[in-house]
Amino acid sequence: MSKHILSVDQFKDEDIFDLFNRTDDMLLNGSSYSSLRGKIVGMLFLEPSTRTMSSFAAAVKRLGGDTIGWSGTSHMSMAKGESLEDTIKTMSQYVDIIVLRHSEKGASARAAAVSDVPIINAGDGDGEHPTQALLDLYTIADERNTDKNRHILDQPTTPLTHRDIDGLKILFFGDNKYARTVNSLKKLLGFFEGISMMEENLYFEPESFTGENGGEPIVKQEWDKENFIINLSQADVVYITRLQKERWPTGWHCFSNSASANHYAKYKHINKYIAFNASDLKWLKKDAIILHPLPRTDEMNPEVDSDKRCKIWRQAKNGMFLRMALLKSLLS
Numbered sequence: 386m387s388k389h390i391l392s393v394d395q396f397k398d399e400d401i402f403d404l405f406n407r408t409d410d411m412l413l414n415g416s417s418y419s420s421l422r423g424k425i426v427g428m429l430f431l432e433p434s435t436r437t438m439s440s441f442a443a444a445v446k447r448l449g450g451d452t453i454g455w456s457g458t459s460h461m462s463m464a465k466g467e468s469l470e471d472t473i474k475t476m477s478q479y480v481d482i483i484v485l486r487h488s489e490k491g492a493s494a495r496a497a498a499v500s501d502v503p504i505i506n507a508g509d510g511d512g513e514h515p516t517q518a519l520l521d522l523y524t525i526a527d528e529r530n531t532d533k534n535r536h537i538l539d540q541p542t543t544p545l546t547h548r549d550i551d552g553l554k555i556l557f558f559g560d561n562k563y564a565r566t567v568n569s570l571k572k573l574l575g576f577f578e579g580i581s582m583m584e585e586n587l588y589f590e591p592e593s594f595t596g597e598n599g600g601e602p603i604v605k606q607e608w609d610k611e612n613f614i615i616n617l618s619q620a621d622v623v624y625i626t627r628l629q630k631e632r633w634p635t636g637w638h639c640f641s642n643s644a645s646a647n648h649y650a651k652y653k654h655i656n657k658y659i660a661f662n663a664s665d666l667k668w669l670k671k672d673a674i675i676l677h678p679l680p681r682t683d684e685m686n687p688e689v690d691s692d693k694r695c696k697i698w699r700q701a702k703n704g705m706f707l708r709m710a711l712l713k714s715l716l717s
């Protein structure tokens with residue numbers, strides 16, 4: 386494994402399962418480790434984040450390390466025009482590793498090119514989000530594993546293997562065009578045998594905002610619900626994502642001009658109309674699971690959370706253990 390974590394492409398098969406074993410170890414024994422004592426992790430979150438930032442910070446502190454960092458650029462010299470490169474070069478004089486979230490695809494590779502310490506890509510535009518995809522895959526393998534100890538006692542005593550993932554049928558429901566977590570997870574699943582990936586796409590065509598029809602967004606008016614139900618009834622995993630409206634080439638500003646009210650109404654329409662609701666649960670297999678990297682908006686109704694197949698909070702928690710495992714292997 387290279388010292389930077391930029392893309393899931395750099396992970397070999399054995400790296401994935403080694404990381405999963407280490408994640409299991411963190412779940413069992415993490416509270417007794419202090420492997421990051423004396424280490425400082427630089428947290429540069431130049432785009433909003435709740436789970437990724439908190440779980441990285443918690444992971445560092447649980448292992449005895451410390452963090453410094455920034456959320457957004459308004460109080461950094463970037464607000465005066467300093468480049469990402471100079472910001473990273475500076476930070477890398479003070480810390481042992483940098484966790485970077487940025488709105489531009491390729492930003493973490495630019496950072497890695499100048500940094501004196503390892504860079505972890507915590508999301509770069511509509512590019513990749515490798516640690517999220519790894520924790521998603523860990524959650525899938527963990528939930529599919531048949532060892533009762535994992536599920537009843539929360540004691541992962543037998544290692545996860547290919548068998549826990551091979552043959553998986555996954556339905557991606559949401560913004561499968563711009564969600565970086567979907568990009569990374571699809572690539573990771575490419576390592577496994579007999580995977581079938583189905584898609585229920587939920588996004589505006591961005592060109593519709595600037596296109597020939599006078600800036601009117603083209604929204605999906607008809608939802609092929611029958612096809613959705615067929616896919617849903619076959620899926621082992623339903624992986625839901627929100628509409629990534631900040632990724633559209635026209636960005637948020639498509640909602641902030643005079644035509645915005647109309648655009649926003651249509652966005653709300655599609656986001657409400659095409660959503661995963663409790664009434665859809667009846668189509669789902671008994672042992673299927675529902676995942677969402679979060680945050681959610683209207684595409685997944687919170688009433689789904691009480692179904693035992695909904696694993697979104699466990700998924701979020703697993704993220705902390707996996708990041709503990711990753712930081713320990715990179716820093717100690």
Ligand code: NCD
Nearest residue numbers: 436437508514627678679680
């Ligand atoms: C995702 C992200 O930032 O890409 N969230 C996360 O890291 N858990 C998903 C999203 O923003 O939709």
